[in-house]
Amino acid sequence: xxxxxSTLTLLRLLRRALTALWSALASTWxxxxxxxxxxxxxxxxxxxxxxxxxxxxxxxxxxxxxFCFHTAKSSFVLPLEEAKRGLRLxxxxxxxxxxxxxxxxxxxERGEFVGKxxxxxxxxxxxxxxxxxxxxxxxxxxxxxxxxQYLDILAVSCDSFCEEVNVLIGRGQGKKNHxxxxxxxxxxxxVYGVAFKINSVINRFNMEEDMNEQIKALNPVRWKVFQxxxxxxxxxxxxxxxEAERFVISDEDFERFLHHHKDVSCLVPxxxxxxxxxxLILDEYMRFLNCTGGRKExxxxxxxxxxxxxxxxxxxxxxxFFRRGGRYVWSKADMALEW
Ligand code: SF4
Numbered sequence: 001x002x003x004x005x006s007t008l009t010l011l012r013l014l015r016r017a018l019t020a021l022w023s024a025l026a027s028t029w030x031x032x033x034x035x036x037x038x039x040x041x042x043x044x045x046x047x048x049x050x051x052x053x054x055x056x057x058x059x060x061x062x063x064x065x066x067f068c069f070h071t072a073k074s075s076f077v078l079p080l081e082e083a084k085r086g087l088r089l090x091x092x093x094x095x096x097x098x099x100x101x102x103x104x105x106x107x108x109e110r111g112e113f114v115g116k117x118x119x120x121x122x123x124x125x126x127x128x129x130x131x132x133x134x135x136x137x138x139x140x141x142x143x144x145x146x147x148x149q150y151l152d153i154l155a156v157s158c159d160s161f162c163e164e165v166n167v168l169i170g171r172g173q174g175k176k177n178h179x180x181x182x183x184x185x186x187x188x189x190x191v192y193g194v195a196f197k198i199n200s201v202i203n204r205f206n207m208e209e210d211m212n213e214q215i216k217a218l219n220p221v222r223w224k225v226f227q228x229x230x231x232x233x234x235x236x237x238x239x240x241x242x243e244a245e246r247f248v249i250s251d252e253d254f255e256r257f258l259h260h261h262k263d264v265s266c267l268v269p270x271x272x273x274x275x276x277x278x279x280l281i282l283d284e285y286m287r288f289l290n291c292t293g294g295r296k297e298x299x300x301x302x303x304x305x306x307x308x309x310x311x312x313x314x315x316x317x318x319x320x321f322f323r324r325g326g327r328y329v330w331s332k333a334d335m336a337l338e339w
Contacts, residue, residue: 048280048311048318049094052129052326055282057083057117058103063135065159065170067203069231070103071241076284077108084120086286086303091121093307097129097330099155106138115147122150129330131155133199135171136185148192152332155197155224156185160206161214168205169247179214186218195221195332202257203228203247215264221335222328225261226270227254232295270324278320280311290315 059072078086087098098121105114114132121130131153139154160166161179171178182198189196198220200211215223228247230236235244251271258269281289287298292315299313321327329335 048314048316050090050280050307050311051094052097052099052321052330053090053095053280053282054099054101055083055087055286056101056103057114057284058105058108059284060107061102061104061135062107062137063104063171065201066242067169067201067228067235067244067247068242069229069234069244070101071234072103073234073241074284077113078284078286080113080116082303083117083286084124086282086301087117087121087125089302089307091125091127093311096127097131098127099131099133101133104138105132105134106143111139111143111147115143118147119150128333129153131197131330133157136181137176139185139188141188144188144192144194148188148194151194152330153195153197153221154185154189155199155222156182157199157201158182159200159203160209161211162209165205165209169203182218186220193332195335197222197224199224199226201226201228202249202254204249205247207249207253207257210260212261212264215261215266220266222268223264223266224268224270225258226275227251227272229272229275230294231291232293234296237295268325274320274324277315277317278324278326280314280316280321288314288316 056070058077059070059074061068061072087095090098100114100117105111108114118130118132121127129152130150132151133155134157136156136158157171158178159169159171163172163178166172166178186196188194196218198215198218200206200223202225228244228249230244230248233239235242254269254271258267261267276291281291281296282302283289283296283298285298286301286303288302288310289296289298290313291297297313297315299310302310
């Protein structure tokens with residue numbers, strides 16, 4: 001058993017070293033390449049490793065954000081044991097970070113489903129990083145008590161600190177106060193040892209907002225700022241559940257928002273160009289979603305054909321993943337958190 005464990009540890013260390021080396025080489029090649037040379041290099045590119053995976057296990061959500069780009073087109077959720085089998089396949093293929101997303105992850109079994117997956121990934125698969133993206137409206141303290149120890153990062157979506165703007169976006173909290181809710185979640189993260197992150201989508205209705213003070217006061221480990229993105233079949237086009245055109249902003253508007261918040265040190269910007277193909281996205285059937293054509297085309301499920309076969313159809317831009325800083329300090333064990 002001891003020998004098995006040390007071999008596993010050695011393999012993990014070797015994989016990390018190779019990944020770091022590949023990361024350095026990939027970014028060097030990319031920056032040095034004259035325009036048009038990238039395609040030639042792809043011949044020498046090794047097969048993508050699913051280092052960091054976003055598993056959107058549900059499409060159901062209690063909100064109706066007008067720009068949502070992963071909409072409730074189905075109510076399917078895999079049985080827990082099948083989801084675990086898929087996660088094990090991903091870990092065997094090199095996954096180090098899993099992010100659970102939706103839809104709203106805390107909707108399924110009032111957070112028990114995602115809690116069990118989080119626990120499985122940390123305890124059984126021993127993944128260095130386990131995170132969740134949530135709109136934050138359904139998380140209870142008892143969830144942190146039971147599962148907080150297994151979670152590295154909780155990212156909460158917050159597009160505005162103004163209730164009227166949240167209503168316009170589709171994230172109105174009714175009688176609840178969004179800022180108070182964020183503060184409560186931040187506090188629970190501190191108490192239960194989870195890194196707290198904020199995600200914001202910049203769109204027509206919040207692009208002029210000054211969020212400097214509120215973000216600094218909440219002091220997240222990362223503030224991910226996305227430019228509102230159109231995806232055919234999700235938030236634009238005849239078969240879509242949303243019409244997000246009225247939310248879209250120009251690159252210049254996005255740059256202006258970033259400039260106004262340049263003093264927020266934890267800000268991580270993500271333009272449309274950086275965002276589109278640099279995420280490995282798994283849908284509720286554990287199919288990789290390929291966004292290169294401007295819509296989400298599914299591969300076959302990793303549960304049917306395995307990770308290596310399915311990932312070929314993911315459209316994943318591994319170089320852009322490293323270039324946008326997709327590999328960062330993502331394990332809470334390596335973070336200097338103040339709790
Ligand atoms: S909270 Fe997220 S998943 Fe839910 S509707 Fe809004 S953008 Fe979509």
